[in-house]
Amino acid sequence: MSDAEQLLADALAAARGTDVRQAERALDRLVVADGPAADAALLARLVRGLGRLWPRGWQPVDLDRIVTRRLTPRGARLLRDGLAAQRREQPGPVPPWFDDQLAELDARWDGDAEWLDRRAEGDRISALRDAVDALVLVEGLPPIAVLRPPPGGPAAAPRAAVSASGSRMLDRVRALLAKAESTTFPAEAEALTGKAQELMARHSIDAALLDATAERPDQPSGVRLGTDAPYAAAKALLIQEVAAANRCESVWSDDLGFATVLGFPADLAAVELLHTSLLVQATAAMLRGRAEHHAGNGRAGSGRAGSGRRTKAYDESFLNAFALRIGERLxxxxxxADQEAAEEPGGQRLLPVLAARSDAVRERVDQLFPGVTRHRLQVRDAAGWSSGTSAADRASLDVGAPARRPIRRGH
Structure with a gap:
């Protein structure tokens, strides 16, 4: 092990510990080391660490999601640099989705020379600290469910091409959801979202019937959707409700800040589109409802003690109620849509096809998440619950006792 590698190992070990002074002393020794050698050691170890993540279930977008939450902006940028450098050295076949994610993250490699100094902006000490923190994070991540064949393994199956009709349907859905997000009238937003769900449900049925006759039918796959604070549990509940309405299953990993949704390709596309739009709609409705609630209580803009706690309870209850009620509507x-399709000529084969797909999704969940537990959400604010239910379904204003719905949690 070279001197630079030893100094880096010492800095990493100290950063993982609890002695702040020791960590600073180890970092100081790395700062005064030979600069090019230290940079090379950092980059080589980062590339190795990233390469170990792919067989352990991680994908570039998953990594970027967690580093954005836990690192400084420069630390996140350094890790994107590392992603690009690792891709350059990745042995074996690389599936198209992997390169698509790197492009989405704008991960580019500009060369080894003065790699760290380019990001330092004149502050090499802080840049080194950020790089060490990034390495500590990468090397400490646990294995997660493998949703796609990773780079370097057996070549991934080619991506299924989106049919022209499927592409047109998704364009129509996006247009409907964009209108739902922009309107300030809850009833109009609900109608537009309901129409979008009908279109996607019909598209899912067509895809299922077509796939049932294919020589190589699709298998359940998965996507991960972020559940960032604040109100991460309520966001996970929204994902779960949207997933259930679209023949998918969702498992929340609260410690890692995401929910894993498992299902068939057309259904996963529906979940991603709807969840993104409904989160925007729910947040906007929550802010309007909060303002009206506080104004009605004479507390608009109040700095009264405890108002922050009451606002949090209101917001969480609102989002929980919105998720449950919108799930019912979806x-x-x-x-x-299922009933209508089943009544069409030849529709008698639909229900067995859908049942078989649901069984396949549940089996995939059991394979990937054998230790799933249930987490019950508690509703702490009746006004927030009532307002959230009304926002999801304006015609239903009579709210009884707050309900509780378990969320699947993975380990």
């Missing part, structure tokens, strides 16, 4: 739209 499932109703899906059931109507």
């Amino acid at each position: 499932r109703t739209a899906t059931a109507a």
Whole structure:
């Protein structure tokens, strides 16, 4: 081990500990070391650490999501540099989705020379600290579910091409959801979202029937959706409700800040589109409801002690109620589409096909998450619950006792 590698190892060990002074002394020794050698040691270890993550289930977008939450902006940028450098050295086949994610993250490699100094902006000490923190994070990440064949393994199957009709349907759905997000009238937003769900449910049915006759039918796959603070549990509940309405299953990993959604490709696309739009709608409705609630209580803009706690309880209850009620509406739209398709000529084969796909998704969940537990959400604010339910379904204002719905949690 070279001197630079030993100094880096010492800095990493100290950074993982609890002695702040020792960590600073180890970092100081790394700062005064030979600069090019220290940079090379950092980069080589970062590339090795990243390469070990892919067989352990991580994908570039998953990594970027967690580093954005836990590191400084420069630390996150350094890790994106590392992603690009690791891709350059990745042995074996690299599936197209991997390069697509790197492009989405704008991960580019500009060369080894003065790599760290380019990001230092004149502050090499802080840049080294950020790089060490990034390495500590990368090397400490646990294995997670492998959703796609990783780089370097057996070549991934080519991506299924989106049919022209499927592409047009998704464009129509995006247009409907964009209108739902922009309107200030809850009833109009609900109608537009319901229509979008109907279109996606019908598209899912067509895809299922077509896939049932394919020589190599699709298998359940998965996506991960972020559940950042604040109100991470309520966001996970929204994902779960949207997933259930679209024949998918969701498992929340609260410590890692994401939910894993498992299902068939057309259904996963529906979940991603709807979840993104509904989160925007729910947040906007929550802010309007909060303002109206505080104004009605004479507390608008109040700095009264405890108002922050009351606001948090209101917001969480609002988002929980919104998720549960909108889930009911989405499932109703899906059931109507199923019933309509089943009554069409040849529709008698639909229900067995859908049942088989649901069984396949549940089996995949059991394979990937054998230790799933249930987490019950508690509703702490009746006004927030009532307002959230009304925002999801303006026609239903009579709210009884706050309900509780378990969320699947993975380990």
